[in-house]
Amino acid sequence: MEVGLYKEIVSKMRNFRGLPKNCLKQLEESFPSVKPDTLSSIVNNEYQKKMKYGYGKTQNNRNLFWEMYNTSLKRGEEPGILVRLAEIHDIPPCLLARLILQKYFEVKPGKFLEKDSTVNINKYLKNACLISDPDLAYEVFLCSIFDNLYSPLQDAIRMSIGQQYEIRLHKEATQLGLTFRNEEYLRKLGYDKTPDLKMELPFLFEGIVINWIESKALFADEEVHNDYVKNQYLSYWNRFGPGLVIYWFGYLKTIVEPSNKRFIIRDHLPTNIIKFNDVNQL
Template identity: 55%
Template sequence: MSMKAELFKEIVTFIKEYKGLTFYCLDELEKLYPSVSKDALASILSYEFQSKMRAVYSKSQQARNKYWEAYNKGMKAKEDGVILRISKDEGIAPCLIAKLILLEYLERSKKVEDENVLQTVNRYLKNTSLIPDGDLAVEVFMCTVFDNLYSPAADVIRHATGQQYEIQLHKEVTKLNLAFRDEEYLRRWGYDKTPDIKLEVPISIDGFLVNWIESKGLFGSEKVHREYTESQYLSYWNRFGPGLVIYWFGYVETIIDPNNKSFLIRDHMPTDIITIGNK
C-alpha cells in the first residue's frame, strides 16, 4: 500500500522530535497511527534513527570519558538503568552508549590486549554474562533489552526478516509456476550484484515487462528507494532489463514515477500476470 507524502512527513517529524528510547517511540507511533502497520512504522523509525546515529556516533566517541564518568556517578548513587538514562539524555541508542562504556572499561582495566578490545566488546554485547563486572553486566543487559535497533537481537531479527520475505517471494513465484534462478545461482555464475530472482521467461504485469524481482522487507521511503536504486536496481536493469521491486511494508507515493521504464514498484507479488510467449 502506498502512503501519502503528508502522512509520511508527519511520522518522520514525530520521530525526529521524540525525546526518549526508540523502544517507546514505536509504541507511541502505533497509538498515533493505528491505520499504519507496525512493520511500516518500525521500518521508518529504524531508517530515520540510524541515519541520525551515523551522523552523531563518530562525534560521540570523543565523549567516551564523559559517558564513563556519568556511568560511575550514577552507579555510586545506586541509580538503576544508568546507561539507559544516559542514552535518553544524549539521544544515542542504548547499545551504542554501552559499547563506548565497555571500551572505556576494558582500556582502563587492561583486561585484554588492545587489538582484541573491539572483539571483546562485541562478545560482551552478545553475552553480557561474560562481563567480569556484575553491575556493568546488568546495565549492559538492560540496554540489549530496550534497544530495538542496535542490540544483537535486533540484528538477528533484521536478517531473519529479510530472509523471511525472500522465502515468501520464492513461494509465491513457485505457486505461479514461474521458472527462475535465485541469487545464489547467479553468484555462482560470476554476477556480483544480483536480484533475488531472475526469471527464466519474462512476465508482463499491467503491460510492463519484468525480467527480475527484488524483495525488500522494509518500507520504501524516498531516501531508501534512492539509495537502493543507485546501489542495486540500476545495475539489475543494465544487466537483465526491466524488473519488479517489492517493498513488503509499503512505500511513500512519491517514489512512483510513471515515466520510469526500469522497474515497477509494488507491495506484494502480483498474481494477474502474463507469461511472455504463452498464448
Template identity: 55%
Template sequence: MDTNTYKNIVTVIRKHKGLSKDCMSILTEIFPNIKSDTLYSIVSLEYQKRMKMNHIKSQTNINKYWDLYQQAVKNRQSPGIILKIAEQFDICPCLIAKLILQKYFEDLNLIEQINNYLRDTSLIPDAELSYEVFLCTVYDNLYSPLSETMKHSLGQEYEIKLHNEVRKLNLAFRDEEQLRKYGYDKTPDVKLDVPVAIDGFVINWIESKALFGDEEVHREYTRNQYLSYWNRFGPGLVIYWFGFPKSILQTDDKRFIIKDHLPTDMVHINYTG
C-alpha cells in the same frame, strides 16, 4: 503510502527524543491503521540517520559517559543507568553501552572483544556493568545483537515468501545462489526465465526488500543494486514489503517498477525459443 501520512509519521519520530522503543509505542497509538512492521521500519531508518550524526559527537564524549556511569554507580542509583544516559543524550542504548565497555576494557586490551561481550553479557567481569549492558540489549530494538539477528531473519523470511509466491504463479526462475554459479556478483532475488508483464510493464527480475523504501534508501539501492540488475537483465520489479512513499514513484521510469506486494494479475509472454 500517502505522502502526507508518511511525513506525519516522520515528524512524530523526529520530534521524539529518547528510546526508539518508546517512540514505537507512541506511533502505534497515533497511527493504529498502519502495520507495526511498517512503523518499525520507518523508525529504524530515521534513527539510523540520527545515530550517524549523534554517534560522531558521542565518540568525543566517551569520557563524559564513563564519568556519568561511574558517578551513578557510586551514588548507588537503581539499575538502568546506561539507559538513562542513552535517553538523556538521544543515543541508542547499545551504542552507549559499547562506548562504556570500550572505556572499561581500555586498560585490559580487550576492545576487539566488545561485540562478544554485548552478545553474551554474562562474560563481563563486573556484575553491575554486566546487568546494565544486558538491560541495553533488552530495551534497544535497533542496535542490539538480537535486533540484528531478527533483521537478517526477516530478510530471509520475505525472500522465501517471494519464492513461494512466484512458484504459486507457475513462473520459472533462478535464485541468487543459482545465478552466482554463472559468475554474477550482484544478483536479484529472482531472475525470471521467461519475462512477464505487470500493468503493461515487462519485468525480467524481482528484488525483495523487507523494509520501508523511503527516498534515501531507494536512492542508495538504485545506485548500488537496481541499476546493475537493469544493465544485466533488463527491466524488473522492486518490492518494498513494508511500503514506500508515493514520492519515489516515477511513471516514466523504464528500468523497474515498484510495488509493496507481488501482483498476481500478470500477463505471461509466450516464448517459442
C-alpha cells in the same frame, strides 16, 4: 504512503525524546491505520539517519558518559543506569553500551583478546556474560533488552524477517507459475550482485518485461530507495534488463517515477501479470 502522512509520522518522531521502543509505541497509538511493521521500519530508518550524522558528536562525549555511569554506580543507583542515560540523551541503548565498553577496555589494559577491537566489542555486546565486571555486564545486558534497533537480538530478528519474506516471495512466485533462478544459483555463475529472483522466462507487467525481482522487508523513503538504486538496482538493470522491486512494508509515493522503465515498484507481488507462455497459447 502519501507524503503528508509520512511527514506527520517523522515530525512526531523528531519531537520525541527517549528510547526508540517507546517512540514506536507512541507512533502505533497515534497512527493505528499504519501497519506496525511499517512504523517500525520508519523508526529504524530515521534513527539510522540521526546516528549517521550525529554519532561522531556522541563519540566525542564518550568520556562524559563514562563519568556519568561511574558517578551513578558510586551513588548506588539501581541497575539500568545505561538505559536511563540513553533515554535522557536520546541515544539507542546499545550504542551507548558500545561507547562505555570502548572506554572500559581503554582504561582496563590487557582486556582485549583480539587485534580488532570492533570485533571484540561486538562479541561482548552479543554475550555480556563475558564481561568480567558484573555491574557492567548486567548494564550491557539490559541495554540489549531495551534496544529495539541496535541490539544483537534485533539484528537476528531483522535477518529472520528478511528470510521469511524471501520464502514468501519464492512461494508466491511459484504459485503464479513463474520460472526463476535464486541468488545461490546466480552466485555459482560468478555474479557478485544478484536479485532475489532471476526469471528464466520473463513476464509482462504494466507493459514492461520483468526479468528479475528484488524484495526488501522494509519501508522505503527517498534516501533508502536511492541507496538501493545506486548499489543494487542499476547493476541488475544493466545485466538483466527491467525488473520489479517489492518493498513489503510500503514506500513513499514520491520514489515512484512514472517515466522510469528500468524497474517497477510495488509493496506486493502482483498477480495481474502476463506470462509469455500464456501469450504463446493464445
